[in-house]
Structures are given as structure tokens and as C-alpha cells.
Amino acid sequence: xxxxxxxxxxxxxxxxxxxxxxxxxxxxxxxxxxxxxxxxxxxxxxxxxxxxxxxxxxxxxxxxxxxxxxxxxxxxxxxxxxxxxxxxxxxxxxxxxxxxxxxxxxxxxxxxxxxxxxxxxxxxxxxxxxxxxxxxxxxxxxxxxxxxxxxxxxxxxxxxxxxxxxxxxxxxxxxxxxxxxxxxxxxxxxxxxxxxxxxxxxxxxxxxxxxxxxxxxxxxxxxxxxxxxxxxxxxxxxxxxxxxxxxxxxxxxxxxxxxxxxxxxxxxxxxxxxxxxxxxxxxxxxxxxxxxxxxxxxxxxxxxxx
Numbered sequence: 130x131x132x133x134x135x136x137x138x139x140x141x142x143x144x145x146x147x148x149x150x151x152x153x154x155x156x157x158x159x160x161x162x163x164x165x166x167x168x169x170x171x172x173x174x175x176x177x178x179x180x181x182x183x184x185x186x187x188x189x190x191x192x193x194x195x196x197x198x199x200x201x202x203x204x205x206x207x208x209x210x211x212x213x214x215x216x217x218x219x220x221x222x223x224x225x226x227x228x229x230x231x232x233x234x235x236x237x238x239x240x241x242x243x244x245x246x247x248x249x250x251x252x253x254x255x256x257x258x259x260x261x262x263x264x265x266x267x268x269x270x271x272x273x274x275x276x277x278x279x280x281x282x283x284x285x286x287x288x289x290x291x292x293x294x295x296x297x298x299x300x301x302x303x304x305x306x307x308x309x310x311x312x313x314x315x316x317x318x319x320x321x322x323x324x325x326x327x328x329x330x331x332x333x334x335x336x337x338x339x340x341x342x343x344x345x346x347x348x349x350x351x352x353x354x355x356x357x358x359x360x361x362x363x364x365x366x367x368x369x370x371x372x373x374x375x376x377x378x379x380x381x382x383x384x385x386x387x388x389x390x391x392x393x394x395x396x397x398x399x400x401x402x403x404x405x406x407x408x409x410x411x412x413x414x415x416x417x418x419x420x421x422x423x424x425x426x427x428x429x430x431x432x433x434x435x
Contacts, residue, residue, distance in 0.1 A: 142404035147313070148172030148180045149377075149393045150398055153360030154189050161187050162210075165227075166217055168398045173221045175400040179286045181226045183356040183378070184319040185240070193364040193372060195270045203232035207252060211243050219249030223283050226291060228317045230257070230271075234268075238389040240272045242291045242317055244282045253282035257293040258302065265323065265364065265372055268295075279305035281317055285406060287312040290351070294318045297342055297355070301429070307349035307418075312405060314345060318357040318403050321374035335375055343385035350383045350411040350418075352403050359396060383411045 150168030154161050165186050172180045185191075187210060187224045191199040204210060206229055224247055231241040231254075240257040256275030260268045280300055281288040290311025296302045297316045306314060320338060322331050346353045359376035378391040380401040388401035412418065428434050 141328060144402055145178050145405060146176040146400055146402050147354055148175065148177035148398060148400040149354055149356035149378050150180065150182050150186075151356060151359050151369075151376050152183065152186065152396045154186060154358060154362070156189055158187050162213065164396075165214075168396075169217060169221065169223065169225060171398045172400055173223050177223065177400050177419045179224045179226070179284075179289075179313075181315050181354050182228055182317060183358045184228045184317040185230060186228055186317075186358070187230075188356070189362050190319050190372065190374070192268045192271060193265045193362070195267050196365065199271065200232075200238065203230045203238050205233075206231050206241060206243055207251065208232075211245065211251060214243075215245045215249040215251065218245040218247060222247045224252070224286050224289075225318065226289070226315055228293070228305075233273075237273055238271055239275060240268065241291055242315075243276075244284055244289060244291065247285055252284045252324070253291075255271055255282065255291040255293065257296060259295045259299055261295045265370075266295075279309065281306055281311040283310050290314045292316050294320065294370075297338075297345070299346065300348065303345035303349055303351075307351060311351060312408065313352045313403070314351050314388065316342065316355040318352070318355055318378075319374060320357060320371040323360075324371065324373060331375075335377060339377070339379070342379075343381060346381050346383055347385045348417060350408045350415065352383055352388075352408075353379075353381045355379055359391075359394060383408050 152164050168329050169180050172274050208228050214225050218225045225245040231239040243254045245254040246252040256277050258275040262269040281290050288310050290306030310365035358374040358376045376393045381391040389399040391397040
């Protein structure tokens with residue numbers, strides 16, 4: 130491995146503690162909110178200044194089925210969830226990344242991450258860009274693809290490259306956030322196994338999921354925070370069907386190194402200290418951005434090159 134050379138002495142050493150909450154969810158919205166709030170408080174007690182919550186943490190992952198009644202779960206931003214977590218952010222003086230099923234207007238809904246600043250205000254929002262449509266993940270039925278692009282949200286703890294779940298499989302999303310000045314990549318997530326999948330397939334899926342996100346960290350020289358849900362959630366239509374959300378939330382550094390990692394079947398609160406100057410050190414020694422051949426990448430705009 131290429132030896133890393135230190136940045137020049139005297140550069141500001143910007144250390145922050147980041148956290149995430151990995152939790153199970155039920156149909157009881159208030160209980161889910163209380164669980165998220167308790168996790169936030171625990172992370173703050175460990176010194177966290179930035180806390181990431183998992184995707185759609187206020188209820189069960191309803192996208193396992195297509196049911197028009199679930200649109201009633203959506204809410205505006207600002208709205209009840211952003212106001213509640215904004216009040217908590219203000220009380221604890223912490224930046225919170227929450228996940229909301231956003232109702233923009235009648236018939237127009239998004240899967241949205243909202244960043245609450247330390248004073249309780251909304252620093253910004255990100256609407257999920259890549260929307261899956263797969264067995265047990267019928268998100269295209271509910272969510273319109275995001276229209277805000279890949280732009281970091283400026284906060285008191287840094288420029289946050291907020292993305293959501295299925296976005297985590299796309300190197301283009303992470304790279305565009307990095308090129309726009311993101312200092313951290315954040316992924317609220319909901320991913321798991323179907324009950325009937327073999328142990329071998331489960332291992333392959335989990336390893337692929339971790340590898341792709343470690344690759345984003347390495348290719349862009351950025352820390353990554355991924356908060357996934359945990360526990361079995363049944364689908365509403367047939368007994369025995371559902372998803373086993375595999376947890377394994379993590380915080381990794383800009384060379385893909387694990388700084389904190391949760392288990393696959395437990396509710397956990399993770400924290401880790403991140404040196405925000407390390408991206409400079411890593412990129413000076415592994416200058417991937419410098420050596421990009423942007424003159425030769427035009428065909429990336431094609432869906433497929435024959």
C-alpha cells in the first residue's frame with residue numbers, strides 16, 4: 130500500500146464525533162419516534178455532534194407491498210417529523226439527519242432525508258434519486274425520483290453528502306457529491322434478506338453491500354456513515370413473507386477502514402471520532418480526482434454503449 134505523507138503542520142485539526150442509530154420499527158409511530166430520540170440522546174451523551182437515522186425510521190418499511198392506504202403516512206416538510214426532530218436538535222445542540230416520507234402535493238411524494246441544524250432549523254433536504262422496483266422493494270409505486278440533484282447540504286459540522294439507500298450502489302452519486310465539495314457521505318438505509326434466502330447468498334449480499342460503500346469512501350477519499358434498520362418486518366399480504374433487515378450499520382474512514390460497526394440483529398447506537406482533515410491527507414497521496422480523464426467519459430451519459 131502506498132505510504133501516506135502527512136499534511137503540513139499547523140493545519141487546523143477538525144475533529145468531530147459522528148453517530149448513528151440502528152433500530153427496529155413497528156406500526157407504532159410514536160414508539161418509533163421515541164426510540165429514535167432515545168438513540169439520539171445516547172449518541173449525544175457520547176459526544177456526537179452529527180447523528181444519522183435510518184431510512185423511513187418512523188414506521189415499518191411499507192414498500193414491501195403496493196397499497197394506496199400507505200400514502201396516508203406521508204407528511205409535508207416542514208411538518209410533524211421535521212418539527213419534532215428540529216426541536217430535539219435545538220435542545221441537544223446537535224445536527225440530525227432524519228428520514229421522511231414527504232408529501233409534496235396530492236399525488237406527488239418523495240423519499241426524503243432532511244437535515245436539522247443545531248438551532249432546530251432545516252439546513253436542507255435530499256430527495257432520493259434512484260428508486261428501486263424489485264420484489265419487496267416496490268418504491269416506484271410510492272416515490273417520485275428526486276429533483277434536487279446531488280448537492281451537499283451545508284451544516285455547522287461540514288458539507289454533508291446525503292444520499293439514501295438504493296443510491297448507495299451508484300458510484301456516480303457518490304462522485305458527484307464529492308465533486309460538489311461533500312466532506313462526508315451519509316446513507317440512511319433499509320436493506321435486508323428475504324426469509325428463504327440461503328446462508329451463502331446472505332453472505333454474498335451483505336459483503337457486496339459493504340464493499341460498494343467502502344469503495345465510495347476510497348474512490349473519493351471521504352468518510353461514510355450508513356445507518357440501516359434491523360429486525361424482521363412482515364409483509365402485510367401473506368403470512369411468512371417479509372424482510373429480515375440485516376443491520377450492520379457502520380462508520381468508515383476515507384480509506385475504507387471500519388471505525389465502528391453494528392451487529393446484524395441488535396439495536397445499537399454507534400459513534401466514532403472523525404478527523405475532517407484526513408481527506409486532504411488521503412487525496413494528496415492518492416490523487417484520484419487529479420487523474421480523472423473527464424475528456425474521455427462522455428459515454429457515461431449513455432444508458433448503454435453498443
